[in-house]
Amino acid sequence: MERIKELARAIAFTLTGYRPQHVSPETWDREYREGQWDYLRRMDSLAGLVSILGYCQFLNPASILDAGCGEGLLAEKLKLLPYTSYLGIDVSREAIASATARLGDDRSLFAVADAWDFETDHRFDVIVFNQSLYYLADPAALLAKYQAMLAPNGRLIVSMVDNARTRAVWRLTDPHLRVEDAMTTIQGKGRVTTKVFLPN
Numbered sequence: 001m002e003r004i005k006e007l008a009r010a011i012a013f014t015l016t017g018y019r020p021q022h023v024s025p026e027t028w029d030r031e032y033r034e035g036q037w038d039y040l041r042r043m044d045s046l047a048g049l050v051s052i053l054g055y056c057q058f059l060n061p062a063s064i065l066d067a068g069c070g071e072g073l074l075a076e077k078l079k080l081l082p083y084t085s086y087l088g089i090d091v092s093r094e095a096i097a098s099a100t101a102r103l104g105d106d107r108s109l110f111a112v113a114d115a116w117d118f119e120t121d122h123r124f125d126v127i128v129f130n131q132s133l134y135y136l137a138d139p140a141a142l143l144a145k146y147q148a149m150l151a152p153n154g155r156l157i158v159s160m161v162d163n164a165r166t167r168a169v170w171r172l173t174d175p176h177l178r179v180e181d182a183m184t185t186i187q188g189k190g191r192v193t194t195k196v197f198l199p200n
């Protein structure tokens with residue numbers, strides 16, 4: 001049944017174009033409050049997180065922006081690294097409150113912000129979208145906006161579970177970006193692809 005639904009989604013995205021998965025901030029807040037995303041903390045959800053951790057360990061960024069950081073599951077892993085500053089932004093107040101209480105410190109900050117509205121003069125060595133890009137409208141334009149926030153020689157890292165919607169996202173973003181490296185990890189029944197993009 002799930003395979004048939006996936007096929008229907010793939011056909012729909014091909015015929016009608018890409019649509020993000022729309023979830024309101026209030027719904028995100030409720031879902032975080034009710035623990036609906038707690039499964040992301042389990043061992044079988046590690047694939048994307050460890051891929052990004054590996055890339056960040058290799059790139060050794062001083063400053064990191066995590067767009068759509070949720071409750072800070074990536075921040076928890078990145079704490080192993082010697083970065084100077086980490087900023088996680090997310091549209092959910094609930095998620096940001098949880099991340100700040102558990103993980104906020106001198107070098108790790110969290111802020112409520114819509115990724116489309118977020119502006120800063122700061123430039124980041126790495127900007128990550130971990131399982132968040134397919135909730136956002138016009139992903140190619142959004143990544144162009146965030147490319148402009150990269151420090152010289154900085155990198156964008158995007159990680160998404162593999163399905164019809166995220167394949168539609170890659171089709172929109174990849175022609176505008178230079179892929180430096182990509183890895184696909186298989187864990188349980190799911191596949192996660194993580195790509196590192198060079199500045200244009």
Ligand SMILES: C[S@@+](CC[C@H](N)C(=O)[O-])C[C@H]1O[C@@H](n2cnc3c(N)ncnc32)[C@H](O)[C@@H]1O
Nearest residue numbers: 028068069070073090091092114115130132135
């Ligand atoms: C599937 S969760 C992933 C969270 C986190 N990256 C992780 O891996 O645990 C998607 C996140 O994107 C956030 N999000 C969705 N739309 C957003 C927007 N317009 N601006 C900022 N964050 C957004 C949601 O609040 C949610 O926390």
